[in-house]
Amino acid sequence: NAGVTQTPKFQVLKTGQSMTLQCAQDMNHEYMSWYRQDPGMGLRLIHYSVGAGITDQGEVPNGYNVSRSTTEDFPLRLLSAAPSQTSVYFCASSKRSGRSLTDTQYFGPGTRLTVL
């Protein structure tokens, strides 16, 4: 199993450009999420999904869109990039156990995004 994969590993954008960060998992996990990591601020939840066709907002959803058309893929779209979106982006997946209780989250290697 490849686990959670993310592409690209690095990306430089100009202000106003749009792009999609790709995330895929091959563990048949229902739950997937996107976090951004900034120095001293830990990981902040952007969006998450509990299954195909179901997405919801996290702590910092503004400026980002997601969709979940398959169990395997959970792309993150930046609509109009801004310098404040310069960050490291992590995708994670998890099986769900019991009543809406998420289990171990497996993280991808991350995408380092710079917006000029």
Added chain:
Amino acid sequence: GQQVMQIPQYQHVQEGEDFTTYCNSSTTLSNIQWYKQRPGGHPVFLIQLVKSGEVKKQKRLTFQFGEAKKNSSLHITATQTTDVGTYFCAGPQLPASYDKVIFGPGTSLSVIP
């Protein structure tokens, strides 16, 4: 909304010394998870605690969940250079959602050989 705080933000220890990081939530947690992130790497799951007062051990690491389920701690005995990294606690943002998992800001551990 729920806030998850961690102290200290940074800790420098001599190899062989003990280390403890504390996690505090503004609301009761249904469960808490701990992750470790090595410099330049991604977070890796360490453990999940669910029951009030629960204590779990993994070799030199001891995890505790408070009786009120609002705080947790991670204690490392006799630190080694392999323990270097940032330790995060995380928990679901209740009562909004079990699925909205919020991370604390982390404690960065440096170990001086």
